[in-house]
Amino acid sequence: MTTLTPDNLQDAASANLADDPRRRAPLVTGDQDFASVTETVTHLALRKPPRAWYIAFGISMALLGLLGVLILYLILSGVGVWGNNQPVAWGFPIVNFVFWVGIGHAGTLISAILFLFRQNWRTGINRFAEAMTIFAVVCAGLFPGIHVGRLWLAYWLVPYPNQMAMWPNFRSPLLWDVFAVGTYATVSLLFWYVGMIPDLATLRDRATTKIRKIVYGLLALGWRGSNRHWQRFEKAYLLLAALATPLVLSVHSVVSFDFAVSQVPGWHTTIFPPYFVAGAIFGGFAMVLALAIPARQWFGLKDLITPRHVDNMAKILLGVGLMVTYAYATEVFIAWYGQSPNEQFAFINRAFGQSGWAYWVMVTCNCFIPQLLWFGKLRRNLWLLWGVAVAVNVGMWFERFVIILSLERDFVPSSWGQFMPTWVDMGMLVGSFGLFFTLFLLFCRYLPMVAIAEVKTVMPQAHAGHGDKQYDDVETDESGTADYRIP
Amino acid sequence: MDSSGQFHFPRWSNLLLPAIGVLAVTAPIYLITLVGYGASPATINVGYRPEQPVEFSHAIHVGELGMDCRYCHTTVEQAAFAAIPPTATCMSCHTNIHPKSIKLLKVRESYQTGQPIEWVKVHDLPDYAYFDHAAHVNKGVSCLECHGRIDRMEVVHQAEELSMGWCLDCHRDPTPSIRPRGQVTNMEWDPAMATDEEQAEIERIHKSLKSTRQLTDCSTCHR
Amino acid sequence: MKNAVTTDHRQSEPDTRQTGPAYWRSLEELAETEQFRAFVENEFPGYEPEQFTGPNRRQFLAVMGASMMLAGLSGCRRWPRRKLAPYTARPEGFVPGKFERYATAYEMAGVAKPLLVTAVDGRPIKIEGNPDHPASRGAADLYAQASILDLYNPHRLQYVKHRTGDKVAESTWSAFGKWSAERMAELEKKQGVGFVVLSEATSSPTVLRLREQLQNKLPKMQWLTWEAVHKGPNPIGLDFEESMTKLLRPIYHFDKAEVIVSIDNDFLMMHPNAVQYAREFAAGRNPDNGRMSKLIVVESTYTVTGSMADVRYAASPYRINAISEQLHKRFNGGGPCEDEVAESIYQSIKDHRGTSLIVPGFYGSHALQAWKLNQLLGNNGKTVTYTRNPDSSIASTIPDGIDTLLLIGGNAAHDDWIRTSERISGARHTIHLTHAENETSQLCDWVLPRAHYLEAWGDCRSYDGTISITQPLIHPIFEDAPREQGGRSVIELLAGLLGEKVTRDTGHKHVRQTLKPQLPDEKTWRKSLHDGLIADSQFKTVVVAKEGQRPETPNVDADFKWVLQIRPDYSLYDGRFADNGWLQELPDPITKIVWDNAALVSPADAKKLDVEHGDLINIEVAKVPENIKLALPVYVLPGQADGVITTTLGYGRTVAGPVGTGVGFSMARLREGVHEITSISKKGPKYKLATTQDHHAIDIVGMRRRGAKVGELIREQTLHDYQHPHEDHHGHGTTVPLTMFGEPDLGDPEPDYRWAMSIDLNKCTGCNACVIACQAENNIPIVGKDEVAMGREMHWLRIDRYFAGDAESADVRAVHQPMMCQHCEDAPCEQVCPVAATVHDAEGLNVMVYNRCIGTRYCSNNCPYKVRRFNYFDYHVKPHNEGHASAIHLGPPDAQQHKIDPVRQMQFNPQVTVRMRGVMEKCTYCTQRIQDAKITAKVEHEQGKRESAIVRDGEITPACAATCATGAIVFGNLKDKNSRVSKLHHQQRSYDILGELNVQPRTKYMKRIRNVEKMEDRTLPNEDHA
Known part of the structure; x- marks a missing residue:
């Protein structure tokens, strides 16, 4: 076992294990000062974006167009354009829904929970993780909406007084979903937006065109950086963080109820809520990594999203991956231990039945591949890390697919069937990525990708003894490392 | 836009704050009123008075001449449909x-x-709602309850909203709408004037009715 | 969602004061199609109902309730403005919108199926059996029930077609009349030489009388009867020509037999009298009253009858012949049979003299042996009686060199393409009276539209000879004013040929005239019209005193040969129903294949041939002058005899309308029967066979689980175990209801009813009649082969068929289990629906409210029985044979239903909402019938016409139960302790399916009882050529 010494740690740009925070790798590298950080981040929003942006945007717009056309086709003909059937009445749309809701977890997790736990390394990544959350939730919200047979009546899911004197059925998990996802989307959006206000003011101040000036001006809500503004901002941010934290856990728990509350063998298990939350964090972190690695490369954010950030995320990915693996194992164990023949068969069938291949794709991607992250060397290989992150995303999509496929064989063998996706299913899955990336690229282009103000607080310059003091109320610990200014 | 070329909210925009407050309160009220009342069946359906090919006046035939509904709508007591004569x-x-x-x-x-x-159909229920005239008329529900004062209509119009909520109002509390079977077509009948015998019949019918739980079962009206 | 068919009071008065047509109907903008406009406007021209039945009786026949939803906006209301068109003078006693029921009969292959037809506002919408008729007792088979779809087939032949050279022109009945009068005059000069009538089999006394008249007029004419399915030629060489058995029609009395041996006779389904036989068979198999007969079946493929057998042997036709032969020897004092199957049959029946029954099949030459065996056992006159056989004269081919050929119905060219089509084309003049254009009419000069039996007068005889009158319930749909277009019946055609002027009254007049001896006065006529039969008109029983001459003992060919056996199809029969979507999509009772026929191969043979499900194989059949090659997809069927490949007739039609054309594989170059195969080889790519069960080949993991599961779903017991319950080690305890919550609030007062159903697996033969009944009653669409292959069939009621035992060997049991919504008291579907579209009502129905449904399909996922069906498209509108893009509809989605074919709409039951796309649906226990009965009881009670406002037991019968020949389905009120269903639910055999889920289904199933010592005793191994 190698001994960790301050020396070899300092070498590593990703070092963060030292007890002495001074020994940890800095969270902003390069010769960045406040001005250059501002310039680095606003550069993308205010200047001409790199060519990579245009190419990526073109591709995702094309995919978004495909999604639009397919939705139109769906509305004009019927949900039969998908591969859904008897007995698999839910197919890709619900798989995609759960997948995207899962992705939508990491942003708020990074923002809120890491914020409350004072994990200051989150500053480099929280903004676009939050943005990713919002866009993932947009994608997620789309699918249950269009998956219903008569989508023009989907508003009946909402309780409101009506001439039919009908209320929705509050016993149905689908209704809980409506509330859970709705609340989550609202709070996440607010959290994201509130956190962005100081940076929007920065953009406003640096904007060159009139339209931008006005739009950023309106969005910045008249932010002037006064003490009072900061104080209220921080209070609001803290409150929203506290509000969002339980939601991170509740949303996917509620989504898991769609399955857990039913009596389909393979769905009806009590482990689903924690299992789904773990899975969601797993998938979400993987997606953050999958986005962050190219983003820091193409958009010049290497100094703000440092190897230390990436390494931290990789470790979390590994940790959550183990939780997910544990959940898979528990599921199988309980099926055996519970001695319900239906349940037992559901798991045997999952692994060795007609669609067993999907199960093994899931296990490989979610359980085996992340084990590579035990090795620091591999963690620091960005290409490989990116590959792992993508594999985890694939695996997490398949996890939901495998769950849906439980429907193929339930209680009555005469009704066993097989699910085969149609080209429309495929097109919509790909199209949803188009929607996600279109929104994400627009975000990169027009909004501050990194929380400028927050990053500055973790820079040495923000602290006593470093250059010009910008703030009077900065608390510093003995080491001189700044922490969040929480009253 | 201030002198620096940046956009800042002008001072007068502070005045908008109370306006936003007022709007926040009134807009939902307005929307609820608009949707709840403006688009409700009560507004859209009631008063539907299509032009009929023949100027038949219920006011003359029923009101003035005192003809019984069943003289023309003969099947009303036996069938789901009250047939057009x-x-x-x-x-x-x-x-x-x-x-x-x-x-x-x-x-x-x-x-x-x-x-x-x-003839143009005036009282037009959706096809998935199965209303049975016989079932209602034989249980003492008057024509009046759904069709209004037909005896005063020169041209028939829809007097009630005939929405699901409206049907349920009665199915949840049928008693006020029940009268002796003999008085079903009597437009002038007043419950206050009911004789003891009539009162007894009302009670008998009421007892023979199912519980409101059953009267509001989906299968009562939808097949 | 709007119901496509509205029940506006489309009443009209067939006013008799006026002469000439009176067009009263205006359809406004919806009726866009030229064809429909023409149809509607020609519908009710000056119609004189008095001609039929006297004044004021059923004048409404003239009325077509083809009410329509009229599209278009009026004012600000989005929904359409609808019109009410009342009668000008309503017939007395006629109540618009009320169902009326009339007795009539449908003749198929020369045997009448007595029916009771429901009509509403003048349009027949539902066919059930005639409860007063012994051949039906309320049950109707699937063909009779599905025939209503033929009535409303928009692609029926609507007008007379005349072909000159290559040109086909629209003609008229009067043009044909003129031409035929000239022809007849010419023929009369030659005494009818060269005139051949090729008629489908008919028992109609009126047709036979007119035939005689025609024969008198043209003494040298030839009248031949043609049926594709009959006791066909037996190429194995065991056929008896003109033997005694051909002249006799055996009538079996299954209820009187203790041991029944069926030698390849599918009497429970593929028999002209199957409905009656199934009922009587079930009556003799009640394990609870001690009368439980034993059924032994020897057959070469798995049939419906085989699936009901206590002991079943799979054997090739050769071996079946041998068994028959050996049995005969054994009973004549020979030693023990070589064949152990024959010996075991002998042991089973030898002691049942007078109480056993040998039922011979159509495919061998067993008829005479069976007669002799029954004679030896003393069964003749007891368990089987004989009448004369009216269809003894079925032609197997038609002569050459015909001058004028009149084809009445049928499809001879398709049935026997090689020989017959040539002869038809060779005739100088050809006339075909046909319901819809088919392969035969393509070859004919004159193609005449034939009236549907619900449109015309007629008569026919049931299997035992009882005469039924066929009365019209609707005016010929496509008829125009001066009777120039639209269908005519056979009687009208023959009357026309005899020189009569055909009027509206012709059919009625002739039928009355024929039946004058039996029905001399108006009273008896009215009575038999009402009852649907003429009492005591059955054929006389013939007692055969002298034994028939037994022909030479044929040499039984013991060598193994592959044979191809061609049978009539369970759905399409001989192909006459190919244009019927309901039947095309009806799963085969055994294979569950839809929209196709397949080569059924035993598992052992499949291994031998190295083929599996869906592989195409080439089969070459030995024929003179040259061998015939066929390609067929393989279906591996457990229980199929080794060495036998079975397939069915009726597919591969080339001219069968948009539904039937090109579906499946044609057997038209061969005929029904057994053919020797000279070679089999595997052919190219796989073929997609769509099935409603086992959609895909099941892997080993799945097979193992299925095997375990079947024992739970289907409970079986031997008769011995059942009668000695202490020895029951079955281990299925009753489930204890568990609930966290109290009893549901049913309201105060508690409801009078708790609806429930009981299904007796001991009685269900899997005949599919209930599936069609449900489809007709509940406006269930067909979805097409591709959609079925995706697993999207819409049948609310399906029949699950399970095999038990070793699938690889012939030793495999089959059981049928009708499965529909179980109306669970604690229904999993209800809890998960977010919009409360599926809820419980106080009487225990699991109610599906279509208009509340938004289509999340969660209920379907959570339904353990998987009985919910989802409208992935508007299947009534989407062409069944086109891709998904054909479902595109521009405009409000709920207006898509306006595009349903208006002719097709006429069949819809107005009491059941037509579901639009995006909506879940399922069995409702026929809630419309329940409501109707309840309201009627209440109304009549209030009016003092009825003692109690409570519906009595038996007053409500769901469509499936109503048509079940064996009475396997019983519906009723559990609150009434004396109702049949209450008693059955408490019966020892009753059990819940998936009771362990604690959903508390209201439908209970009753154990199947096998009359064998041990379950394993069921069959002997298939040792044919092991």
């Missing part, structure tokens, strides 16, 4: 009364050619 029913009187009236031209024509008069 055949032309022959009209002609049974109008062969002698106003035999040459211009207004009855279409009736005579129909009688001669065998081609029906095409």
Whole structure:
């Protein structure tokens, strides 16, 4: 076992294990000062974006167009354009829904929970993780909406007084979903937006065109950086963080109820809520990594999203991956231990039945591949890390697919069937990525990708003894490392 | 835009704050009123008065002449449909009364050619709602309850909203709408004037009714 | 969602004071199609109902309730403005919108199926059996029930077609009349030489009388009867020509037999009298009253009858012949049979003299042996009686060199393409009276539209000879004013040929005239019209005193040969129903294949041939002058005899309308029967066979689980175990209801009813009649082969068929289990629906409210029985044979239903909402019938016409139960302790399916009882050529 010494740690740009925070790798590298950080981040929003942006945007717009056309086709003909059937009445749309809701977890997790736990390394990544959350939730919200047979009546899911004197059925998990996802989307959006206000003011101040000036001006809500503004901002941010934290856990728990509350063998298990939350964090972190690695490369954010950030995320990915693996194992164990023949068969069938291949794709991607992250060397290989992150995303999509496929064989063998996706299913899955990336690229282009103000607080310059003091109320610990200014 | 070329909210925009507050309160009220009242069946359906091919006046026939509903709508007590009277029913009187009236031209024509008069349906329930006239009339629900004061209508119009909520109002509390079976077609009947015998019948019918739980079962009206 | 068919009071008065047509109908903008406009406007021209039945009786026949939803906006209301068109003079006693029922009969292959037809506002919408008729007792088979779809087939032949050279022109009946009068005059000069009538089999006394008249007029004419399915030629060489058995029609009395041996006779389904036989068979198999007969079946493929057998042997036709032969020897004092199957049959029946029954099949030459065996056992006159056989004269081919050929119905060219089509084309003049254009009419000069039996007068005889009158319930749909277009019946055609002027009254007049001896006066006529039969008109029983001459003992060919056996199809029969979507999509009772026929191969043979499900194989059949090659997809069927490949007739039609054309594989170059195969080889790519069960080949993991599961779903017991319950080690305890919550609030007062159903697996033969009944009653669409292959069939009621035992060997049991919504008291579907579209009502129905449904399909996922069906498209509108893009509809989605074919709409039951796309649906226990009965009881009670406002037991019968020949389905009120269903639910055999889920289904199933010592005793191994 190698001994960790301050020396070899300092070498590593990703070092963060030292007890002495001074020994940890800095969270902003390069010769960045406040001005250059501002310039680095606003550069993308205010200047001409790199060519990579245009190419990526073109591709995702094309995919978004495909999604639009397919939705139109769906509305004009019927949900039969998908591969859904008897007995698999839910197919890709619900798989995609759960997948995207899962992705939508990491942003708020990074923002809120890491914020409350004072994990200051989150500053480099929280903004676009939050943005990713919002866009993932947009994608997620789309699918249950269009998956219903008569989508023009989907508003009946909402309780409101009506001439039919009908209320929705509050016993149905689908209704809980409506509330859970709705609340989550609202709070996440607010959290994201509130956190962005100081940076929007920065953009406003640096904007060159009139339209931008006005739009950023309106969005910045008249932010002037006064003490009072900061104080209220921080209070609001803290409150929203506290509000969002339980939601991170509740949303996917509620989504898991769609399955857990039913009596389909393979769905009806009590482990689903924690299992789904773990899975969601797993998938979400993987997606953050999958986005962050190219983003820091193409958009010049290497100094703000440092190897230390990436390494931290990789470790979390590994940790959550183990939780997910544990959940898979528990599921199988309980099926055996519970001695319900239906349940037992559901798991045997999952692994060795007609669609067993999907199960093994899931296990490989979610359980085996992340084990590579035990090795620091591999963690620091960005290409490989990116590959792992993508594999985890694939695996997490398949996890939901495998769950849906439980429907193929339930209680009555005469009704066993097989699910085969149609080209429309495929097109919509790909199209949803188009929607996600279109929104994400627009975000990169027009909004501050990194929380400028927050990053500055973790820079040495923000602290006593470093250059010009910008703030009077900065608390510093003995080491001189700044922490969040929480009253 | 201030002098620096940046956008800042001008001072007067502070005045908008109370306006935003007022709007936040009134907008939902306005929207709820608009949707809840403006688009409700009560607004859209009630008063629907299509033009009919023949100027038949219920006011004259029922109100003035005092004809019973069942004289023309004969099947109302036996069937789900209260059938529209055949032309022959009209002609049974109008062969002698106003035999040459211009207004009855279409009736005579129909009688001669065998081609029906095409009345426009006024009380039009959706096809997935299965209303049964016989079931209601035999349990003492008056024509009045759904059709209003037909005896005062020159041209028939829809008097009630005939929405699901409206049906349920009665199915959840049927008693006020029940009268003795003999008085079902009596437009002038007043519950306050009910004789003891009539009161007893009302009670009997009420007892024979199912619970409101059953009256509000989906299967009661939808098949 | 709007119901496509509205029940506006489309009443009209067929006014009799006026002459000439009176067009009363205006359809406004919806009726866009030229064809429909023409149809509607020609519908009710000056119609004189008095001609039929006297004044004021059923004048409404003239009325077509083809009410329509009229599209278009009026004012600000989005929904359409609808019109009410009342009668000008309503017939007395006629109540618009009320169902009326009339007795009539449908003749198929020369045997009448007595029916009771429901009509509403003048349009027949539902066919059930005639409860007063012994051949039906309320049950109707699937063909009779599905025939209503033929009535409303928009692609029926609507007008007379005349072909000159290559040109086909629209003609008229009067043009044909003129031409035929000239022809007849010419023929009369030659005494009818060269005139051949090729008629489908008919028992109609009126047709036979007119035939005689025609024969008198043209003494040298030839009248031949043609049926594709009959006791066909037996190429194995065991056929008896003109033997005694051909002249006799055996009538079996299954209820009187203790041991029944069926030698390849599918009497429970593929028999002209199957409905009656199934009922009587079930009556003799009640394990609870001690009368439980034993059924032994020897057959070469798995049939419906085989699936009901206590002991079943799979054997090739050769071996079946041998068994028959050996049995005969054994009973004549020979030693023990070589064949152990024959010996075991002998042991089973030898002691049942007078109480056993040998039922011979159509495919061998067993008829005479069976007669002799029954004679030896003393069964003749007891368990089987004989009448004369009216269809003894079925032609197997038609002569050459015909001058004028009149084809009445049928499809001879398709049935026997090689020989017959040539002869038809060779005739100088050809006339075909046909319901819809088919392969035969393509070859004919004159193609005449034939009236549907619900449109015309007629008469026919049931299997035992009882005469039924066929009365019209609707005016010929496509008829125009002067009777120039639209269908005519056979009687009208023959009357026309005899020189009569055909009027509306012709059919009625002739039928009355024929039946004058039996029905001399108006009273008896009215009575038999009402009852649907003429009492005591059955054929006389013939007692055969002298034994028939037994022909030479044929040499039984013991060598193994592959044979191809061609049978009539369970759905399409001989192909006459190919244009019927309901039947095309009806799963085969055994294979569950839809929209196709397949080569059924035993598992052992499949291994031998190295083929599996869906592989195409080439089969070459030995024929003179040259061998015939066929390609067929393989279906591996457990229980199929080794060495036998079975397939069915009726597919591969080339001219069968948009539904039937090109579906499946044609057997038209061969005929029904057994053919020797000279070679089999595997052919190219796989073929997609769509099935409603086992959609895909099941892997080993799945097979193992299925095997375990079947024992739970289907409970079986031997008769011995059942009668000695202490020895029951079955281990299925009753489930204890568990609930966290109290009893549901049913309201105060508690409801009078708790609806429930009981299904007796001991009685269900899997005949599919209930599936069609449900489809007709509940406006269930067909979805097409591709959609079925995706697993999207819409049948609310399906029949699950399970095999038990070793699938690889012939030793495999089959059981049928009708499965529909179980109306669970604690229904999993209800809890998960977010919009409360599926809820419980106080009487225990699991109610599906279509208009509340938004289509999340969660209920379907959570339904353990998987009985919910989802409208992935508007299947009534989407062409069944086109891709998904054909479902595109521009405009409000709920207006898509306006595009349903208006002719097709006429069949819809107005009491059941037509579901639009995006909506879940399922069995409702026929809630419309329940409501109707309840309201009627209440109304009549209020009016003092009825003692109690409570519906009595038996007053409500769901469509499936109503048509079940064996009475396997019983519906009723559990609250009434004396109702049949209450008693059955408490019966020892009753059990819940998936009771362990604690959903508390209201439908209970009753154990199947096998009359064998041990379950394993069921069959002997298939040792044919092991």
